Amino acid sequence: MxxxxxxxxxxxxxxxxxxxxxxxxxxxxxxxxxxxxxGLGDQVGDTAPQASFSFDYNGAQEITITHESGDAIAGDELSVVVPSDLTAETVSKKIGTDDNMNAGDTIVVTLATGETLDDGDEVRLVWTSESGSNSATLQTYTH
CATH class of the missing domain: 1.20.5 (Single alpha-helices involved in coiled-coils or other helix-helix interfaces)
Incomplete structure (x- = not known):
């Protein structure tokens, strides 16, 4: 060899x-x-926006949620969830002309007549993607 x-x-x-x-x-x-x-590629664009919000409760029937900083969010993708024993009579969104919630814009939630938040009640600001497949709680306020 x-x-x-x-x-x-x-x-x-x-x-x-x-x-x-x-x-x-x-x-x-x-x-x-x-x-x-x-379908894993479809969910890439459905990530929750990063934003900071502040809550102001007047002690009676009105809760004001203010967008402090972060991503602009489409106004129709935001909803406010109040405790199940309360009724949100009106939810008015004071947002910019582009229909997005930008820094400084507010959402005012008015509870039904005679209803108030009790100690420990939570109010949540929830984002739902345009397709409806994803949602996330962006901020929670505990009274």
């Missing part, structure tokens, strides 16, 4: 590299097709 010829022989390298490349391409294609089939 000629050792020089054995060490310089490189015929088997090309098929091995070819098989490795074919397996790698197959795995990558399977991953890409899998993300589209499972």
């Amino acid at each position: 000629d050792i020089k010829k054995f060490l310089s022989e490189s015929r088997a390298v090309s098929p091995v590299i070819g098989v490795i490349l074919m397996v790698a391409i197959t795995v990558i294609l399977a991953a890409v097709i899998g993300t589209f089939v499972l």
